[in-house]
Amino acid sequence: MKQPPLIVHLTYVLDFGGLETLLVEQINRMPADRYRHAIVCLTRYSDFAKRITRPGVEVIALNKPPGLAPEIHLQLFRLLRRLRPAILHTYNLTAIEYQLTALLAGVPVRVHAEHGRDAGDPDGSNRKHNLLRRLLVPAIDCFVPVSADLRNWLANTVGVPEAKNKLIHNGVDTDAYRPDPTAARPDGWPDWRDCFVIGTVGRIQDVKDHASLIDAFAQLRRLLPDAAPRLRLAIVGEGPLRSRLQRKVSEAGLDDVVLLPGARHDIAAVMRCFDVFALSSIAEGTPVTMLEAMASGLPVVSTAVGGIPDLVQEGRTGLLVPARDPAALAAALAHYASQLQLARQHGAQARLHVDQHHGMNAMVSGYLALYDRLSMTKTTPDKAIEPCAE
Known part of the structure; x- marks a missing residue:
C-alpha cells in the first residue's frame, strides 16, 4: 500500500513554547491517511516531543552549533535525500535559509511560516x-504569516507577492482550555483562592520582557494599597532569563507574592487559577498562550504589538498598553x-471570541488545504525524489 506524502517540519528547537504547541497539535490532528510527518530540529528537542501522539513521527536533532555552521546545510541535504519529503515546512527566520538546501535536494513543495519576531528585530x-x-x-x-500584521509586513516590507502570502490564524483547543470553576487546584500550586492572580505563560526570554511585568506588578501594589495583600503574580515558563528574573523578584522583596514555577505540563489547569492574563512582549505574532487564556475565560492585559490588536478587542475582551511601559501596564x-x-x-x-474565530480545527484545515493545493500543482502521485548515488 502506497504511503501518504511526507512533510518535514524544520524548526530551530522543539521545546515548550507556542510555536511548538501549534506544530505538535497540527501533526496530531491532521488525518493520518493524508500526510506523514517528521520534525527536524536544527539544535535539539526536549521531553516536549512526548506530546506527539501520532504514531510514526520521527524527530531528528541536527545539534547545530552557534554561528553559521555550513556543515548543517550538507547534513540536512543528505537527510532530505534520504527522507524524500513531498513538502518542507520551515518556521521563522532561524530556519528560512535552509529553503535553498531543500530546493537543491529536490523537495517539490517548500513552505515557510512566520510566527513572530525576536527581541533583536521586534518591528x-x-x-x-x-x-x-x-x-x-x-x-x-x-x-504563511499567522497574523494580519505579519502578512502586511511580508507584503510591504519584504516584498512577498500576494499569491505567495497566505494568512492562517493560530488555533487553540477550546475543549481543553475552558472555564471550570469547580476544577481542582493543580498539583503543587499555592492556595491562592482568595487572591487576585495575574498570570502569564511563555518562554522566559528577552522578547517577552517579563522584567517590565514585574515592575508593573510592584507599581500595582502601590496603586492599590488596600488590595496589595491579596495580589499575586505567576510567571509560568522556562528560559535563559529565569534566574535573572528570580533575583529581580527577590531584590524587590516580592518572593512571597510572585511565583516562577518553571515549565509545567498542566497549563490548562494552571490557566484556571488566574484572574487575568498579562503579556508584556515587545514583539509577537498571534501568541498561542493568549488564545489559551482567552479560551479559559480570562480577560487580557497586553502590549499592543504584532497581531495582538487584531486579537484583543479593547474594552471588550481586554486592555492594550504600549510596550516597555510598566506604569501603563500597572494601570x-x-x-x-x-x-x-468587569x-x-x-x-x-x-x-x-476565540470559540468563534480561533478553533484548532479551523487552523488544521487551513494547513491541510494549503498542502493539498501546493502538492496538486507541483507534484504527481508517482513523482519522487531520486536518492543520490552513494
Whole structure:
C-alpha cells in the first residue's frame, strides 16, 4: 500500500513554547491517511516531543552549533535525500535559509511560516534579515504569516507577492482550555483562592520582557494599597532569563507574592487559577498562550504589538498598553483588580471570541488545504525524489 506524502517540519528547537504547541497539535490532528510527518530540529528537542501522539513521527536533532555552521546545510541535504519529503515546512527566520538546501535536494513543495519576531528585530526592519527573506522568495512556494500584521509586513516590507502570502490564524483547543470553576487546584500550586492572580505563560526570554511585568506588578501594589495583600503574580515558563528574573523578584522583596514555577505540563489547569492574563512582549505574532487564556475565560492585559490588536478587542475582551511601559501596564491591571465583575464579563467575551474565530480545527484545515493545493500543482502521485548515488 502506497504511503501518504511526507512533510518535514524544520524548526530551530522543539521545546515548550507556542510555536511548538501549534506544530505538535497540527501533526496530531491532521488525518493520518493524508500526510506523514517528521520534525527536524536544527539544535535539539526536549521531553516536549512526548506530546506527539501520532504514531510514526520521527524527530531528528541536527545539534547545530552557534554561528553559521555550513556543515548543517550538507547534513540536512543528505537527510532530505534520504527522507524524500513531498513538502518542507520551515518556521521563522532561524530556519528560512535552509529553503535553498531543500530546493537543491529536490523537495517539490517548500513552505515557510512566520510566527513572530525576536527581541533583536521586534518591528521586522532589519535590512540584512529582510534581504535574506527577499532573496529566498523565488525558492519558497508559500509564506504563511499567522497574523494580519505579519502578512502586511511580508507584503510591504519584504516584498512577498500576494499569491505567495497566505494568512492562517493560530488555533487553540477550546475543549481543553475552558472555564471550570469547580476544577481542582493543580498539583503543587499555592492556595491562592482568595487572591487576585495575574498570570502569564511563555518562554522566559528577552522578547517577552517579563522584567517590565514585574515592575508593573510592584507599581500595582502601590496603586492599590488596600488590595496589595491579596495580589499575586505567576510567571509560568522556562528560559535563559529565569534566574535573572528570580533575583529581580527577590531584590524587590516580592518572593512571597510572585511565583516562577518553571515549565509545567498542566497549563490548562494552571490557566484556571488566574484572574487575568498579562503579556508584556515587545514583539509577537498571534501568541498561542493568549488564545489559551482567552479560551479559559480570562480577560487580557497586553502590549499592543504584532497581531495582538487584531486579537484583543479593547474594552471588550481586554486592555492594550504600549510596550516597555510598566506604569501603563500597572494601570490597566488595576482596572481589573478593582473591578472583578468587569474582569469576569470581559473574560466571558474573550472565550466567545476565540470559540468563534480561533478553533484548532479551523487552523488544521487551513494547513491541510494549503498542502493539498501546493502538492496538486507541483507534484504527481508517482513523482519522487531520486536518492543520490552513494
